[in-house]
Amino acid sequence: MGKALLIIGFILIAFVAVTLWRANAREAAAEKAYPPEGQTIEVKGYKVHAVVRGEGPDLVLIHGASGSTRDYTHTLVAQLESDYRVIVLDRPGFGYTPRLHKDGESLEEQAALLSAAAAELGADRPIVLGQSFGGAVALAWAVHHPDTISGLVLARRAFQYLEHAHRPALPCNIVLFGRTSFSADSDSMGAKVLCCQRP
Numbered sequence: 001m002g003k004a005l006l007i008i009g010f011i012l013i014a015f016v017a018v019t020l021w022r023a024n025a026r027e028a029a030a031e032k033a034y035p036p037e038g039q040t041i042e043v044k045g046y047k048v049h050a051v052v053r054g055e056g057p058d059l060v061l062i063h064g065a066s067g068s069t070r071d072y073t074h075t076l077v078a079q080l081e082s083d084y085r086v087i088v089l090d091r092p093g094f095g096y097t098p099r100l101h102k103d104g105e106s107l108e109e110q111a112a113l114l115s116a117a118a119a120e121l122g123a124d125r126p127i128v129l130g131q132s133f134g135g136a137v138a139l140a141w142a143v144h145h146p147d148t149i150s151g152l153v154l155a156r157r158a159f160q161y162l163e164h165a166h167r168p169a170l171p172c173n174i175v176l177f178g179r180t181s182f183s184a185d186s187d188s189m190g191a192k193v194l195c196c197q198r199p
Contacts, residue, residue, distance in 0.1 A: 034070065036049055036095075036096045037051050037069060037070070037073055038050050038051030038052065038069065038088070039051075039052070040096065041117060041120050041121065043113060043116045043117045043120050044113065044116055046092075046097075046098070046100060046113060047096075047097065047098055048089060048090065048097050048113065048114070048117040049069065049089070049090040049095055049096035049097045050069075050087060050088065050089050050090075050117060050121060051069045051072075051073055051077070051086075051087070051088040052085065052086070052087050052088075052121060053077055053081045053085075053086050054077075054080065054081025054082065054083070054084055054085050054086045055081075055084075055085055056082075056083050056084045056085050057083075057084055057085065057126075057127065058084070058085050058087060058118070058122075058123035058124075058125075058126035058127065059080060059084040059085065059086050059087065059126060059127045059128075059129065060087045060088075060089065060114070060118050060123060060126045060127070060128045060129065061076070061077075061086065061087070061088045061089070061129050061131075061134075062089060062091065062114060062128065062129065062130040062131070062134035062135075062137050062138050063088075063090070063091060063094070063095075063131060063132075063134050064130075064131045064132025064133045064134045064135075064156070065132060065133040066094065067091075067094060067095075067131075067132075067134070068090055068094050068095030068096075069088040069089070069090050069095050069096075070095070071131070072086075072088045073088060084127075085123070087118060087121055087123055087126065089114050089117055089118070091105075091110055091114070091134065091137065092105045092109070092110055092113060093105065100113065107136055107137055107139075107140035108140050108144055110137045110140070111137055111138075111140035111141035111143075111144055111145060112144065112145070114137065114141065115141050115145045115148045115149075118148070119148065124148065125147075125148060125149060125150040126149065126150065127149075127150055127151035127152075127153065128141055128142070128149050128151070128152055128153070129152075129153040129154075129155060130152075130153070130154055130155070131155045131156055132155075132156050135154040135155065135156070138152055138153075138154060139152065139154065
């Protein structure tokens with residue numbers, strides 16, 4: 001029986017070792033095939049990957065869950081860079097921005113880091129667009145750092161953040177794209193709300 005447990009333990013250790021080796025090899029291949037497109041800046045002791053293109057009013061783009069700057073640089077940035085200075089940021093733990101800690105970053109932590117990164121790049125009061133889960137991060141930015149944002153655009157956003165938050169006054173316009181169950185008027189939010197519904 002002891003010999004059987006020893007063999008099973010050895011097989012499990014070998015399986016874990018091979019799995020880790022394969023994961024590291026695939027990660028290295030992906031990084032070689034898709035290197036960082038932008039620059040890495042240091043913000044509050046953390047590294048943040050940022051792509052900056054174009055000229056005009058500052059527009060920060062925040063990707064959704066499991067995304068990266070490439071979600072936007074594939075086609076959207078090229079369409080915007082003639083009218084805006086577009087800043088695309090990798091959220092912590094995605095793309096080329098490392099995690100802040102092992103416990104997973106809260107919306108507030110992500111918002112604080114990304115707003116500081118935008119400021120480091122010279123964007124004092126940008127328009128902030130968040131797509132999907134990036135919409136929840138963008139909303140946290142507007143709620144917790146209202147003096148650092150001039151406009152908020154939520155596209156296909158994860159909006160549960162507002163359900164758990166007190167309805168704060170937001171000093172900016174909110175534009176919602178995509179299906180929405182959000183219902184608020186300008187008095188309850190302290191902001192002009194424009195809902196653009198798409199089927």
